[in-house]
Amino acid sequence: MFVTLLVVLIAFPFVAGPSWVRLLSEFAISALFSVAYNLTLGQTGLFSFGHGGLFGLAGYILAVPVIQGVTSLPYALAGGLVLTTVAAYFMGWLCLRLTGIYFSILTLAFSQLIWTAAWKFRNLTGGDDGLTGLRVPSFLASPVYQYFFVLIIVAVSLTLLRRIMNSPFGYTLKAIRENPRRAASTGIHVKRYQLFAFTVSGFFTGLAGILFVLFTRGVFVEFASVSKSFEPVFAVVVGGIYSFTGPILGAGFMLAINHFIGRVTEYWPSIAGIILILVMIYLPTGVMGGLESLIRRQASGGDSRDQDRLR
């Protein structure tokens, strides 16, 4: 199955038109963003609203110096990744002083701080007009090359993320999610693990942000907005919070709503909203979670409804 997928992905740009190739690149970036985000939400149980800010921050750190002519692209790329990771560490360090809902609100505040800065430092960031005209190397110029570049980085990142999630470290995070107090009593340094998870998630979020800016060749305040933070939440909720493939599926779903329903009506966010509410009420573990429990129920033949419930 994996080989089939690989063949399809490699053959895709030679079969489909450039607009489809661009769409698939965008999907890959969005999938990376969502899986990176789920390292905090699904794996660790930290509901962050700060990831939109980190996504945008990475984009701005990459785009601003290059477009303003301060430094060249490779340096800006490295700088964007490193500084976003540092920012994620700092953000996590401060926000993790709090738990639960307070943590969420504080991350939201940080995200808004980044958004406000991007919006108000007009002469640097272009304000609400954004910055366009990022010059990319020739090997990124055509949609097909760009697609392979994005695909390779996303594939490597997703493999890494999967390994992290299935490692002893990943299982420790799950233990923290299920019961932080019990985890602490078994000798796990809860805050340190949470902070590490948040920082790793921030790193990959930054990577997604950088890819997205390279992809759009510009950066806009929307990249750091609250709605950007909502995107991976949607992907995770709809796709499946406790599954690795769930957020990827959700990201595809979101992109489909955005592109295909968005083409018909400008009121696609309300469709997304209705889906969110319905999924949350009737399918709390998302599509993948629902499928898994369906398969389990068929396999055992009995009623396993209890297992579907979130804590």
Add this chain to the structure above:
Amino acid sequence: MDAEFIIFQTLTGVAMGANLFLLTAGLSLIFGVVSVVNFAHATFYMLAIYICYSLSLLLGANGYWVGFVIAPIVVGCLGGLSERFLFSRVYGRGHYPQIVVAMGLIFILNDVFKLVWGTRPKLTDKPPLFDGGFAISGGILANAQIFSIFVATFMAIALYVFLSRTKSGKIVRAAAADPEITDALGIDVSRLYTIIFAFACWLGGLGGAVAALQRLATLGGDMEIMLTAFIIVIVGGMGSILGSLAGSLIVGVINSLGILVLPRFALVFLYILMILILVVRPYGLLGKPELR
């Protein structure tokens, strides 16, 4: 910059804080009693501003008064309905599903705003009563600001009397302290939750109706208000009405004094305040540690 001007600016801040109190008191009440964090609260507030705008457009400047009465009721009903049919279905699963449901509501409501009122900011036509102002030494305090302080003071006193002096208030406090025991004592807690939700949203709607005199109805403006509301709630302590009063006034005043120092970045002071509070007193000025 003289002392008189600073006093004037402080009063402006108090007026702003007074209005924000109506918003955050509801937020705190819902959190304290129902333990739901209503992320859509500011969106409800924005809905009230839009309704006031429409009624002032429809019925002339004095139509605002109709809006002042009707908008909070509409918002309150909407709040009660969303509790009954949406939020109540995800109780007992932590805060995560509640926030997601509220997010869905925000998406839907903002599309409604776009559909009905378009993307351009809307300014409510003020009744002639609010044309003037009250001259004090530092400047002119607009009638709308005085009205805002008046309504908030009235509501603060009414809330205090209701919660601490009446039997219904006692039931609300009992349900906040221990819903299961309250339920066992024969009080329909799930109905109480709906009522509290509706009332808190009514209060938020009232805040929006008062704010309509000064604030534009803007698409997406609810996010900014929501964040300010959360800063207040964090500063004051979540679940405490008195805390949200203190938080609102502090945030209002710091914001309007901050404008004098850094005109474009007044928000920075609010962030510094919030971070300071979080480091020193993570559960807010008047919050209780065990609420976390």
